Amino acid sequence: MTDIAAELAALEVRVAALEGSARAEPGERGFVEYSGSVDFGGPVDWTIRYSAVAVRDLPAQDRVDVLAALGHPVRRALVEALLDGPRAGSELAQAVGLTSQGQLYHHMRALTSAKVIEQHGRGAYHIPAPKLVPILIIMTAAADIAEALR
Known part of the structure; x- marks a missing residue:
């Protein structure tokens, strides 16, 4: 950046x-x-x-979309890989062990639709800076609810 x-x-x-x-x-x-x-x-x-x-008045579907996107194990791994900075689709697929572009596209589409990540040009993805802290907080809050922080 x-x-x-x-x-x-x-x-x-x-x-x-x-x-x-x-x-x-x-x-x-x-x-x-x-x-x-x-x-x-x-x-x-x-x-x-x-x-x-x-x-409670915040848009329910938006909240559900974000939680669903982050709740999938492959998508969680993709987001964690993007915490280190922007990456090309092929790098992300390799980092999380996806074997096809179709699989990658499916998961990246869910993350971009939920506005968790954005795409740069052709194939490079990143987490927008204003979303870094909220994403990390969601991860931390989920661990806290599961009592993994205790």
Whole structure:
């Protein structure tokens, strides 16, 4: 990622965090907040705070699509491989042991449709910077729910 691209990504993260905090009035039943600061090819800081009651009003199908995409073992492995940076489709297929382009396309289509990853040009995929922390938080929260962190 170029310096300008990294700076733009950092600005987008900050604006999104500010917009999120504007919606995050604690309300009668509290709030949900998550944040992180990571460096996977460039620094990313992310914080969002949202009303606990309003969480139920977020688009249900979008949430289901993301969880389903990340819940498949091959897709999880693909996302983990992309944490190290952009990769070509052939590299990803080899990294997770896929034997056909059709298999790779099927899984990458599910991840791109859920907006977990994006495609650069012809065949190079990446995780958009503003999505790094939320993806890592989903992974951590799932481990916490399963009591794997204890």
